[in-house]
Amino acid sequence: MINKTNVLHITVRADIGGGPEHVFRLITGDFESVKHFIAAPNNKPYFLKFKNAVGESNCLEIPFRKFEIKALFKLFHFVRSNNVSIIHSHGKGAGIYGRLLSLLTGRKAIHTLHGFHIGNYNKIQKYLYISLERVLSIFTYKIIAVSVGEKNKIVQAGFCQEQKIVVIPNGVIIPKEKVIQLNFLQKPKKVISFTRFNYQKNTEMIVDICKLLKNLSIVDDFEFQIYGDGEDFSKIKKLISEENFDKIINLAGPDPDARNKLVDGFCYISTSRWEGLPISLLEAMAVGLPVIATNVVGNRDIIENYKDGFLFDSDNLSEAAKILSELAVSKDLWEKVSSGAIKKVEENFSIKKMITQIEELYLS
Numbered sequence: 001m002i003n004k005t006n007v008l009h010i011t012v013r014a015d016i017g018g019g020p021e022h023v024f025r026l027i028t029g030d031f032e033s034v035k036h037f038i039a040a041p042n043n044k045p046y047f048l049k050f051k052n053a054v055g056e057s058n059c060l061e062i063p064f065r066k067f068e069i070k071a072l073f074k075l076f077h078f079v080r081s082n083n084v085s086i087i088h089s090h091g092k093g094a095g096i097y098g099r100l101l102s103l104l105t106g107r108k109a110i111h112t113l114h115g116f117h118i119g120n121y122n123k124i125q126k127y128l129y130i131s132l133e134r135v136l137s138i139f140t141y142k143i144i145a146v147s148v149g150e151k152n153k154i155v156q157a158g159f160c161q162e163q164k165i166v167v168i169p170n171g172v173i174i175p176k177e178k179v180i181q182l183n184f185l186q187k188p189k190k191v192i193s194f195t196r197f198n199y200q201k202n203t204e205m206i207v208d209i210c211k212l213l214k215n216l217s218i219v220d221d222f223e224f225q226i227y228g229d230g231e232d233f234s235k236i237k238k239l240i241s242e243e244n245f246d247k248i249i250n251l252a253g254p255d256p257d258a259r260n261k262l263v264d265g266f267c268y269i270s271t272s273r274w275e276g277l278p279i280s281l282l283e284a285m286a287v288g289l290p291v292i293a294t295n296v297v298g299n300r301d302i303i304e305n306y307k308d309g310f311l312f313d314s315d316n317l318s319e320a321a322k323i324l325s326e327l328a329v330s331k332d333l334w335e336k337v338s339s340g341a342i343k344k345v346e347e348n349f350s351i352k353k354m355i356t357q358i359e360e361l362y363l364s
Contacts, residue, residue: 004035005362008084010075012065012093014043014050016228016254017196018279019091019114021046022170027053029355034362037082039075039097041065045256058082067096072104079105086362090114092129099136110361111136112144115276115298116153120199133159142361146170146277149297166361169301170277171354172286174346177263179288184334188223189266191324192289194258194280197230202294204236205271205317210245212321221328224249225265227258262287267327267334273314275299282349285309285341290334292323302349306333308340 011023024046027036038050041064051059060078062071079087079101088110089098095111102109121129137143137160145151145167155162195201206224213219226249233251240249252258259280262268268284268291275281275298282302284291293299295311303309310327312319327334 004033005086006035006037006082006084007086007088007362008037008039008075008079008082009088009090010039010062010094010097011090012041012062012097013091014040014046014064016045016256018170021279022112022114023090024049024053025171025173025351026355026358029351031355031359034359037078037084039078062097065093067093072097072100075101076104079107086110088112088362092117095136096132099139102139102141108141109139110142110144111140112146113150113154113276114146115200115274116150116157117200117274130157130159133157137161137164140164142166144168144358144361147298147301149301150276153297168354168357168361169349170279170282171349171351172279172282172345173351175263175287177287178342179263179265179338181331181335183264183266184331186266188221189328190264191222191224191267191269192262192265192284193224193226193228193269193271195226195228195230195271197228197232197236199232200273201228201230202271202273202314203228203232204239205314206249206269207236207239207243207245208317209269209320209324210248211243212318213324216321216325218325218328219245219248222248222266222324224269225252225261226250227252227255227261229254259283262289265289267292267324269320270294270299271314272296272299277301282345286345286349288338288342290327290337290341292320292327302344304340304344306337308337308344310337 014020036054037058039060039062042061086108087098087101089095090112091114099109143165151165151167195203268289270293274296277298291309294314305311310323
């Protein structure tokens with residue numbers, strides 16, 4: 001019988017999003033010598049999925065996106081009573097818990113940032129966050145960067161010694177079902193996006209792109225299906241109505257099964273101001289959906305422009321409109337990028353490859 005290494009995953013989010021999905025894929029992955037435990041808030045849909053995956057007794061409830069001393073001590077006792085050897089934190093808030101637990105218990109701490117998220121911080125906030133990370137890195141065995149671009153940002157910020165950083169790209173399940181050639185013939189052509197309605201995801205950019213498509217007299221050729229929720233949802237819904245795009249842009253809300261609808265699309269769009277390595281983008285590419293994305297860290301770590309996807313500069317939205325107009329009339333281009341996307345994900349971003357690399361890190 002193989003002796004299992006007990007690993008506690010900590011996340012302060014369990015709502016719909018790439019971070020919770022990544023954690024779920026880890027705890028349900030094909031690890032040979034790891035037993036998983038999890039600490040997460042009681043959010044839908046992932047908290048129940050976490051409990052079902054690891055067992056209720058191996059799952060601890062903690063606050064949603066909030067640090068509490070009481071929760072830290074609950075985690076301390078959970079680590080000790082379950083003989084946890086490795087504490088793996090996911091995201092900023094969880095990283096505070098994880099590294100403090102390492103200090104308190106002497107257990108090995110591994111931290112995954114899931115994106116260098118300081119784009120909307122002022123100078124004081126940036127200074128405080130980077131200073132905190134520098135202190136916490138003292139108690140960190142390894143920091144996982146999910147892309148080379150993210151690693152470079154961590155190094156530039158001076159979070160920690162470079163040798164503490166290991167690049168392990170996110171991975172996704174390779175689906176059997178793919179888009180079909182008939183998707184190209186859609187009228188209107190379905191453009192899909194998974195988002196959180198906040199500053200980072202910059203979803204209002206889709207409205208601006210639609211304005212340009214309207215100027216080109218082709219906006220009616222497209223139907224944008226946007227899945228997700230967030231603090232800016234009402235603001236963007238109002239903006240859509242003001243521009244009379246209600247029939248062009250459909251806010252479908254949060255949908256746990258949204259990824260199953262990717263195969264029904266014509267293309268996928270991402271308007272993020274920054275990313276780590278977006279799982280939703282990888283999932284879209286995995287089914288052969290051509291992706292049009294902002295030229296930012298994370299997106300450009302995956303996409304080779306006009307080969308397996310498309311990149312555009314966020315200050316040049318006419319470029320995004322041009323790509324959509326080109327893609328809509330060129331079946332050869334659509335098929336070429338679709339095939340390239342599938343090949344890229346299957347060769348570089350499979351869940352199997354990610355799990356193998358993470359298990360090697362756990363056991364190192």
